[in-house]
Amino acid sequence: xxxxxxxxxLSFLALPVALYAWLVILPFAQAFQISLTDWxxxxxxxxxxxxxxxxxxxKDDRLVLPALRNTGIILVVxxxxxxxxxxxxxxxxxIGGRSRQGRIEGVRGSRFHKVVFFFPQVLSLAIIGILWxxxxxxxxxxxxxxxxxxTLGLPAPVNGFLADKRLVLASxxxxxxxxxxxxxxxxxxxxxxxxxxxLYEAGIVDGAGRFQTFFKITxxxxxxxxxxxxxxxxxxxxxxxxLVYMMTPGQGGPDGASEVVxxxxxxxxxxxxxxxxxSALGVVLFFAxxxxxxxxxxxxxRERIEY
Amino acid sequence: MATQTPTKPRTAAAEPxxxxxxxxxxxxxxxxxxxxxxxxxxxxxxxxxVWIVLSSFKSTREIAADPLGLPAAPQWENYVNAxxxxxIGNYFVNTLQVMVFSISGTMLLGAxxxxxxxxxxxxxxxxxxxxxxxxxxxxxxxxxFPLFKTLDNVSLLNTYTGLVLxxxxxxxxxxxxFLTAFFRTLPSGVAEAALIDGAGHYRLFFQVMLxxxxxxxxxxxxFNIIGQWNQFLLPxxxxxxxxxxxxxxxxxxxxxxxxxxxxxxxxxxxxxxxxVPIFLAYLIFQRQIQAGLTxxxxx
Numbered sequence: 001x002x003x004x005x006x007x008x009x010l011s012f013l014a015l016p017v018a019l020y021a022w023l024v025i026l027p028f029a030q031a032f033q034i035s036l037t038d039w040x041x042x043x044x045x046x047x048x049x050x051x052x053x054x055x056x057x058x059k060d061d062r063l064v065l066p067a068l069r070n071t072g073i074i075l076v077v078x079x080x081x082x083x084x085x086x087x088x089x090x091x092x093x094x095i096g097g098r099s100r101q102g103r104i105e106g107v108r109g110s111r112f113h114k115v116v117f118f119f120p121q122v123l124s125l126a127i128i129g130i131l132w133x134x135x136x137x138x139x140x141x142x143x144x145x146x147x148x149x150x151t152l153g154l155p156a157p158v159n160g161f162l163a164d165k166r167l168v169l170a171s172x173x174x175x176x177x178x179x180x181x182x183x184x185x186x187x188x189x190x191x192x193x194x195x196x197x198x199l200y201e202a203g204i205v206d207g208a209g210r211f212q213t214f215f216k217i218t219x220x221x222x223x224x225x226x227x228x229x230x231x232x233x234x235x236x237x238x239x240x241x242x243l244v245y246m247m248t249p250g251q252g253g254p255d256g257a258s259e260v261v262x263x264x265x266x267x268x269x270x271x272x273x274x275x276x277x278x279s280a281l282g283v284v285l286f287f288a289x290x291x292x293x294x295x296x297x298x299x300x301x302r303e304r305i306e307y
Numbered sequence: 308m309a310t311q312t313p314t315k316p317r318t319a320a321a322e323p324x325x326x327x328x329x330x331x332x333x334x335x336x337x338x339x340x341x342x343x344x345x346x347x348x349x350x351x352x353x354x355x356x357v358w359i360v361l362s363s364f365k366s367t368r369e370i371a372a373d374p375l376g377l378p379a380a381p382q383w384e385n386y387v388n389a390x391x392x393x394x395i396g397n398y399f400v401n402t403l404q405v406m407v408f409s410i411s412g413t414m415l416l417g418a419x420x421x422x423x424x425x426x427x428x429x430x431x432x433x434x435x436x437x438x439x440x441x442x443x444x445x446x447x448x449x450x451x452f453p454l455f456k457t458l459d460n461v462s463l464l465n466t467y468t469g470l471v472l473x474x475x476x477x478x479x480x481x482x483x484x485f486l487t488a489f490f491r492t493l494p495s496g497v498a499e500a501a502l503i504d505g506a507g508h509y510r511l512f513f514q515v516m517l518x519x520x521x522x523x524x525x526x527x528x529x530f531n532i533i534g535q536w537n538q539f540l541l542p543x544x545x546x547x548x549x550x551x552x553x554x555x556x557x558x559x560x561x562x563x564x565x566x567x568x569x570x571x572x573x574x575x576x577x578x579x580x581x582x583v584p585i586f587l588a589y590l591i592f593q594r595q596i597q598a599g600l601t602x603x604x605x606x
Contacts, residue, residue, distance in 0.1 A: 008508040016420040023476035027453035091440035126555035142374035282449030
């Protein structure tokens with residue numbers, strides 16, 4: 001049965017590994033190398049300049065520093081809000097309802113809610129961007145929120161939400177949350193489904209209300225799923241780009257108020273022809289992602305509860 | 308709603324109830340609050356989508372002046388404009404053309420690599436596995452420009468062949484990671500029996516293991532279809548000719564052009580056209596899609 005094992009292994013691995021090495025590993029490795037040069041990207045002339053690009057990154061208060069700040073904000077807000085909302089919804093839809101017999105079940109209409117909430121997840125970010133850009137549009141362009149506020153007699157930002165320095169980042173984050181909540185709702189729901197009903201019934205017999213049920217039973221048993229969701233949302237937060245590209249004025253404006261790291265890398269690489277500088281920022285992003293994964297795996301580890 | 312309360316003659320109300328009614332105030336307040344919140348969120352999803360569909364039937368003047376109203380008369384020419392001037396039909400065909408090859412390529416190469424990594428011991432197995440799995444964390448932005456140059460050097464820039472190869476390569480980390488875990492769970496008894504019966508390694512893979520791995524293959528295929536259909540960054544950088552744009556890129560181009568041509572109706576019509584197939588697929592397959600996408604997230 002061992003006959004021909006190695007030729008077989010080789011024949012199955014050769015193509016995927018070659019393709020992966022050529023188009024993924026190699027470009028990443030090259031990016032590290034480029035980040036140590038002064039290469040513009042267009043000519044073949046470049047010199048090694050050590051870590052100068054990295055030093056200059058932190059002097060660029062027009063693009064890089066605002067981008068680091070905004071990506072940092074997204075990195076904190078997006079996971080907290082998304083996980084909070086989707087845990088709440090998942091709890092209500094799966095466990096929050098109490099039938100008259102005292103059985104544990106979701107509130108009525110939970111299937112409908114799950115189908116609706118999840119829908120944004122299958123829409124492309126390009127579609128979501130177009131949709132919400134119009135929702136946020138100023139009143140004279142027919143924005144939905146501005147129009148609604150006017151009907152209620154309330155003030156709305158004159159140039160729309162996305163042209164307002166103070167509101168643009170929050171508006172983009174709101175759309176990110178909007179599109180992500182359904183996914184994590186379904187994700188947490190399937191994790192909740194594996195918690196034995198008896199635990200809840202025991203809790204109810206002991207007089208636990210819904211708050212206690214959630215914080216004392218559900219959350220501790222879901223800890224691993226929450227941790228996974230956290231890592232995923234953090235990676236999403238670091239990679240935010242398409243919505244900023246589609247929705248905001250000047251793809252990061254106004255005035256750098258919605259610049260994000262991904263967008264700035266793209267700008268330096270493909271609009272300003274400053275390849276080496278873009279790569280240096282990319283390397284920073286890479287190490288941010290790496291340390292994030294390591295930290296969340298170490299710090300977040302708890303005793304696994306067997307049930 | 309039928310209740311389980313036994314029907315008793317009215318006179319029985321005088322006798323003490325066996326179980327005192329549970330205090331309901333907390334429950335009621337929570338119920339009202341949480342129901343309201345659930346419906347509010349539901350509306351937040353439904354309203355913008357329905358609204359953009361309504362807007363796609365409005366004239367430019369109506370869109371700006373009467374955002375909350377219904378279209379006076381449906382402007383079907385918005386759809387004609389989106390299809391002809393906006394080239395939405397062309398973008399659909401482009402995307403399908405790419406994805407037929409990129410999805411089958413991803414699944415074939417991913418399954419082959421994952422199968423070998425899951426079920427054969429050899430030197431370097433772990434190294435290759437972590438090489439693939441580690442790729443899930445790399446921010447694509449870092450590789451964009453070197454990737455652009457790599458394709459340029461072999462004249463694959465602005466070609467579908469290049470885009471297909473890149474899609475496959477960048478879908479491999481997750482596909483391999485997920486399918487390796489899946490192949491590991493398959494019982495080894497069947498495989499041993501097949502080998503004893505004289506099946507070679509290749510026949511074992513294609514005729515025994517692949518069919519057994521069907522649920523995992525379906526889940527990850529759905530995951531990849533949605534991911535590649537929605538891909539934006541890679542085509543933005545690698546396909547610069549607007550004629551060759553894939554759907555999400557084409558919509559973005561349409562959105563840019565709308566900025567100075569001032570035809571929002573056509574843009575919304577194009578957006579709705581791009582949404583319809585996804586919406587229908589979602590309605591029909593929503594169970595599988597939800598399972599496929601979230602199964603993908605469970606490590």
